Amino acid sequence: MIGVIVDSGCDLPEQMKARDNVRVVPLKIILDGKEYRDNIDISTPDLLHYMEDKFPKTSLPRQSEISEAFDSLYEKGFKEMLYIGISSGLSGTLGQVKTFVRDFSEKHSDVKVEVVDSMNISIGSGLLAMKGIDMIKSGLAFEKVVSEIHASVKKSKVFFCIPVLKFLKAGGRIGKVTATIGDILDLKPVITVGEDGVYHSVSKERGMKRAVRASVKNLLNFIEGKRLLNIAAYTSDKSEKTMEFFRMVIEEIKAAGIDDVITGQISQSLVCHTGPGLIGVAAIIE
Numbered sequence: 001m002i003g004v005i006v007d008s009g010c011d012l013p014e015q016m017k018a019r020d021n022v023r024v025v026p027l028k029i030i031l032d033g034k035e036y037r038d039n040i041d042i043s044t045p046d047l048l049h050y051m052e053d054k055f056p057k058t059s060l061p062r063q064s065e066i067s068e069a070f071d072s073l074y075e076k077g078f079k080e081m082l083y084i085g086i087s088s089g090l091s092g093t094l095g096q097v098k099t100f101v102r103d104f105s106e107k108h109s110d111v112k113v114e115v116v117d118s119m120n121i122s123i124g125s126g127l128l129a130m131k132g133i134d135m136i137k138s139g140l141a142f143e144k145v146v147s148e149i150h151a152s153v154k155k156s157k158v159f160f161c162i163p164v165l166k167f168l169k170a171g172g173r174i175g176k177v178t179a180t181i182g183d184i185l186d187l188k189p190v191i192t193v194g195e196d197g198v199y200h201s202v203s204k205e206r207g208m209k210r211a212v213r214a215s216v217k218n219l220l221n222f223i224e225g226k227r228l229l230n231i232a233a234y235t236s237d238k239s240e241k242t243m244e245f246f247r248m249v250i251e252e253i254k255a256a257g258i259d260d261v262i263t264g265q266i267s268q269s270l271v272c273h274t275g276p277g278l279i280g281v282a283a284i285i286e
Helices: 044-050 063-075 093-107 123-137 142-155 166-170 208-223 240-255 268-274
Strands: 002-007 022-025 028-031 034-037 057-059 080-085 112-117 156-161 187-193 199-206 228-235 262-265 279-285
Touching: 002 063, 002 123, 022 063, 028 044, 028 268, 044 268, 057 268, 063 080, 063 093, 080 093, 080 123, 080 142, 093 112, 112 142, 123 142, 123 156, 123 228, 123 262, 123 279, 142 156, 142 279, 156 208, 166 268, 187 208, 199 208, 208 228, 208 240, 208 279, 228 240, 240 279
Parallel strands: 002 022, 002 080, 080 112, 228 262
Antiparallel strands: 028 034, 028 057, 156 187, 156 279, 187 199, 228 279
């Protein structure tokens, strides 16, 4: 039997998290020195309220929670495990898991564990994990699943835009995105995760509406002429303005002839680095 483990930053849809062979390791949010488990101990509205005048911090998962995820699968008889995590260029979580897996594998010689760097973030990583979960459900052997997932890392892409860059800059996650965009000109970057696993600006657009449309256009260009496996649209919050842009995204995706869109909100650990107003789209191709 094959188990799948992800970190909470992968933003795996709830129905996938609920599967018996899936475990989620929560990242940590730190507010005024107090730790909160991602998506468990705090609500997004409460986090955003804190962020109105303060900068939150994030941290790696607790070692005990990584252990709990792997141990619980092992105890249920899962002897083959696939871990898929957000880009090692954006978080130290993957390195932490690799260290744990070395010890875990020495302790359990009957277990096979593969750790995959998605080189992505949020639902961009989640779509990769979903593909793995679906392949496992279809009965594919572990070696085949592992091979397909590694080959699919470059086949999942995410684009997003945010109203302000101050949270990305404060959290040290700015990557290759220019921190000073020019507030007077209202320029907003369309951001993706490059093949190096860090953030890059794809373009700079005048205002959020144009940036949102450019995000969708970039995604549609990515999937053009290819077989689409899944497509998704995510937000950071459900404010009136954010949802107005979100509805626009859905309309533009459907106008391209795509009706089945996975939707959701990014995890709070990612909200810490983006702030409110994020609009993100992602897709994975065959």
